[in-house]
Amino acid sequence: MPRSTTVREVGGGTQSVERALSLLRAFTEEHPERRVSELVQLTGLGQSTVSRLVGTLEALGYVTHDARSGLYRIGPTVVGLAGIALNQSPIHRQSRQIAQDLASELGLGANxxxxxxxELFYLCNFEGRLAPRSFTLVGRSGPLHATAMGKALLSDLTADEIESLLGARYPVYTPKTIADLDGLLAALADGRSRGYTTELEELAFGRACLAAPVRDRSGRVVAALSVSGPLSALDLPHRQDELALKVIEHADQISTGLGYHASATPLSATV
Structure with missing residues (x-):
């Protein structure tokens, strides 16, 4: 099929676009590879329709096909578009080097x-020597109530706004996960008083995270910066104050780069 083929050519204009996107959405972190039969089952589309659409997506580079296994996976065109989107983000551009330097300095993950x-959406993820990962978090989403970054992102919202945003959705990941609005509000109040938020085995056993909010020129919280890693690497009983000061300092740098002036809204707090 020629490289210039468009989704419209497999019939239906907007409907074909929607169907093609539904196929792409079937690829997830948990299931990065799919067979045609799986795509048929997941989307409810006919096999002939799925086969035609997948063929077009492959020709355009949105998916690739392993002839040996019969599996499809996300292709280079999607990766290219993701790179364009990230590079157009002022937050990503301003924070990338700062987060990378922080990960190198502390040997921990910086996000x-x-x-x-x-949900929160990862824009940057760098691994330090003490917190290696075999995958990137960039592009992944996460819960707001069970992460330090999520709490930092919620830190300038009112209780009513948070309730409207989350409703009763507080999935429990470990016995330490905050499971209701009152618990979350208490954690946010604690975070505001200290200038940073924490997560201690709330999302995954054996891991912890400290985060600080990032603000734009209006003073609004637009992002969060965190340091994370195994409990043994963070050594919070001895290093929490040090790590908190580092993450606040670097979050302040990003905020300043985005045009924020500390006189407008209190950002840092004494740890």
Whole structure:
């Protein structure tokens, strides 16, 4: 099929676009590879329709096909578009080097995220020597109530706004996960008083995180910066104050780069 083929050619204009996007959405972190039969089952589309659409997506580079296994996976065109989107983000551009330097200095993971609706969305992820990962968090989403970055992103919202945003959705990941609005509000109040938020085995056993909010020129919280890693690497009983000061300092740098002036809204707090 020629490289110039468009989704419209497989029939239906907007409907074909919607169907093609539904196929792409079937690829997830948990299931990065799919067979045609799986795509048929997940989307409810006919096999002939799925086969035609997948063929077009492959020709355009949105998916690739392993002839040996019969599996499809996300292709280079999607990766290219993701890179364009990240490079157009002022937050990503301003925070990337700062987060990378922080990860190198501390040997821990350094992450930047912004809020998309009721979830956080990772824009940057760098691993330090003490907190290696075999995968990147960039592009992944996460819960607001069970992460230090999520709490930082919620830190300038009112109780009513948080209730409207999250409703009763407080999935429990470990016995330490905050499971209701009152618990979350208490954690946010604690975070505001200290200038940073924490997560101690709330999302995953054996891991912890400290985060600080990032503000734009209006003073609004637009992102969060965190340091994270295994409990043994963070050594919070001895290093929490040190790590908190580092994450606040670097979050302040990003905020300043985004045009924020500390006189407008209190940002840092004494740890």
């Amino acid at each position: 930047v995220a912004e809020r998309h609706g009721a």
